[in-house]
Amino acid sequence: MYYVVHMTFGKYIRDHRETLKKIDRRFSVRQVANRIGVEPAYLSKIERDEVAPPSEAKIRALAIELDKDEDMLLAMAGKVSSDLLEIIRKRPELFADLIRQLKSMPDHAILRISRDVRDGEW
Amino acid sequence: MYYVVHMTFGKYIRDHRETLKKIDRRFSVRQVANRIGVEPAYLSKIERDEVAPPSEAKIRALAIELDKDEDMLLAMAGKVSSDLLEIIRKRPELFADLIRQLKSMPDHAILRISRDVRDGEW
DNA sequence: AATAGTGTGTACTATGTAGTACACATGACG
DNA sequence: CGTCATGTGTACTACATAGTACACACTATT
CATH class of the missing domain: 1.10.260.40 (lambda repressor-like DNA-binding domains)
Structure with a gap:
């Protein structure tokens, strides 16, 4: 595409x-x-x-x-989306670090983290 | 604090x-x-x-x-930070899902993901 | 006592954001 | 074949953002 x-x-x-x-x-x-x-x-x-x-x-x-x-x-x-901005603004250092880490990760890795968090593997 | x-x-x-x-x-x-x-x-x-x-x-x-x-x-x-916005805008659905998942997670869980990603546990 | 530096009040400005209001020419259709 | 709906050009507006420029009174320093 x-x-x-x-x-x-x-x-x-x-x-x-x-x-x-x-x-x-x-x-x-x-x-x-x-x-x-x-x-x-x-x-x-x-x-x-x-x-x-x-x-x-x-x-x-x-x-x-x-x-x-x-x-x-x-x-x-x-x-x-402003709701995402609000989430980030509440814990800026934590989210900033994570998002910058994920910048270079492939889609499937990010998807997997999402799924793991959702399924409570944490 | x-x-x-x-x-x-x-x-x-x-x-x-x-x-x-x-x-x-x-x-x-x-x-x-x-x-x-x-x-x-x-x-x-x-x-x-x-x-x-x-x-x-x-x-x-x-x-x-x-x-x-x-x-x-x-x-x-x-x-x-505008660099974070750019990262999110490049893969909006992926990052939107993840960030909303992490909204209710404690600091240490997010920190742990950051660390795991950095250390290449993916 | 002169002067150099400090914080702040007032007035102003340029650019961007997020639209409205109305007129007009064209096209569809019953 | 008239009218109803369609897409668009032009003109305008209110409010927010991100500041500048200068004057003034006070404080510290030498």
């Missing part, structure tokens, strides 16, 4: 909204804009990357609307 | 700068401000919490100046 790297936030939203629109006409710019609570002209500009991605709250609404992962969409917008 | 919770960014900086000033007069508001690259009046306002904490770059400079942990100082300012 090479192309994802070059995909902007706007183009990604447009692509997926258009795909949904093909089978459901309620996915027009106007109707989606209304449902997520912004002006249609604003969503149009977002989708053409004419303006920066919207706020975290609107991105979350978009993620739900388009059935995409919220953290992934936030990341495409250059943001990190 | 209860009081730390109620300590503001400004008060924390002021306390530590004043402590250093007692044994080294180069730690005046003016001289520290000059070294970190801001106006003295601005640092004065920061220390009295009259304005919001400064930018990440200035906080880092302050951390070095006062010999404090950068991530901890950033956290007190309500921020998270």
